Amino acid sequence: MNSFLSNAKRSCGEFLSSFKISQSTILHMVLGNNSCDLDSCVSAIVLAWFRSQMKNGNEVYVPVVNIERKQFRTRTEIAYLLDHLNIDSRNIICIDEANVRELSNVGKGFFHLTLVDHHVLLKSIEYLQTYVKEIIDHRPQLIELPSRIKCNISLVGSCSTLVAEEMLKNKAFSVPSVVETLLLATILIDTSNLSVDVGKSTPRDEAVVKQLSGKRTKDELNLLFRSVADAKFSVSGLTTEEIILKDPKWIENSLETIMMSTLHLDVREFFAREDSIDVIRNYCATHNLLAWVALAPVINQFKPIALYCEDDEVREKIIEKLIVSDLLLVKTSDEDHARSDVKFLRMYNCKNTRKQVLPLINEVLQQRSSNLSA
Structure with a gap:
């Protein structure tokens, strides 16, 4: 995962300069929502990673979190989980590091966009709408979307559930442990550990957790949930x-x-x-x-x-x-x-x-x- 993120960040940085020389690559950005919670971040990272493993052609997949770098430290649960999995957060691309305005000028044939965990762009970046090729979201649909956009909008507990379902459909694909943990932690956080009383989870969330858990015990899943939840609710040192x-x-x-x-x-x-x-x-x-x-x-x-x-x-x-x-x-x-x-x-x-x-x-x-x- 570190290698993928490092390469993606380098590709994003080099794309504009190389585009002037050779128009042979398509940059496909996977963009999370502007709240940049754990689900948005993990959905963007994992989907971009998976698509890069499956790609046939000249598309380069780049995950981008929709938050400025200076605010990233406030996402304490993300920082904790990445550190827990030895993923270098410096390789995460923040929205202010992605040159989105410049990328939007290269033309629709060379810049594509997938939205995860949202389907409505903020006014500040709504100029990107014409580049949206796909949407994966788990919230109620607020606007009518163009028919040209491939949509997977389903009311489940976590957008990461929808990303995981896409991977798990490919029976020949082996999901690495680090990716399993990213997805499991996120789905458990979004559904309050699949709590019936809280009522956020759906049978689809539960099925994905079961498939991803493998040999992990219930106690191990509870520990994963509790450690990430503790990090999420920590405001220590924050203004x-x-x-x-x-x-x-x-x-x-x-x-x-x-x-x-x-x-x-x-x-x-x-x-x-x-x-x-x-x-x-x-x-x-x-x-x-x-x-x-x-x-x-x-x-x-x-x-x-x-x-x-x-x-x-x-x-x-x-x-x-x-x-x-x-x-x-x-x-x-x-x-x-x-x-x-x-x-x-x-x-x-x-x-x-x-x-x-x-x-x-x-x-x-x-x-x-x-x-x-x-």
């Missing part, structure tokens, strides 16, 4: 801004953006930080965010939701949308840690994650876009 950027997702309309963070520490502990409100306010202002929303770990049988939005009308519409949802079971909250700048809610259906919350907030955002353009 307040790095904490809100540790696990973010963005939704957009044509003009505005909302960011939703998953906080990996108690909401009371986070807002006890003296700079918490200033960091949120400054980040929203600097990045022109309409609102910031956060989902925190369970407290007393509910998940806290924090909402910062300076637009009173938008804030109230988001709160109303979440409260009226029969799925979420959200109620207003007046906590001791509450700050006048932030509104707090309680979500009592603790099986829900951002996957259930974000579509509702997106409805508010898209309705606002319709109203603004009317």
